[in-house]
Amino acid sequence: MSDAPAGPARPGWEPLSEDVRRCLELLLPEADAFLGGYRAQVxxxxxxxxxxxxxxxxxxxxxxxxxxxxxxxxxRPVASGSLTDAQESYLGEAMLFVHDGFLADLQFCVWEDPSALEPPLWERLTPY
Structure with missing residues (x-):
């Protein structure tokens, strides 16, 4: 899936939302040489x-x-971080997976109540 062109003609695929883009940017810092190749793909x-x-x-x-x-x-995840609520209580994690050197899957895992995870998620994300 991730190595195919992501052109506008692919049904069901859309441009990154601002929330997803910002999550990826937080998980893939510019200063990290290993993650730089993935950040360039965003x-x-x-x-x-x-x-x-x-x-x-x-x-x-x-x-x-x-x-x-x-x-x-x-x-395995190439990057991850913790998710918190407005009171900074731990809710779960965000994990970024890749396949064949390309971004493939951004997962948000919440341990208790999934409804507590409301956008914007990037404001609740702290990279490890």
Whole structure:
């Protein structure tokens, strides 16, 4: 999924929302050399929401416009962070997964009440 061009003709795929884009930028800091290849893909990524009501999204990067990251990390998160509520109580985690060197999946895992996780999520995210 993530190595196919993310052109506008792909049904169900849309430009990144501001919330998703900001979450990705927080999880992929500019100063981190390892994550830099993934951060460069954010401008060329699109998203697809799953069937459930959670805020998780699949990601697709236009491989014709940007290459894969130099060090793929398939099967484990390349970046993660904690999610808190307005009172800074821990709610869960955000995890970013990749496939074949491309952004693939942004997961939000909440341990108690999923309805407590209201956008904007980037304001509740603290990268590890």
């Amino acid at each position: 401008s060329y990524a699109r998203m697809h929401r799953g069937e459930c009501s959670c805020p998780c999204v699949y990601l697709s990067v236009d491989a014709e416009r940007v290459g894969p990251a130099a060090r793929p990390a398939d099967g």
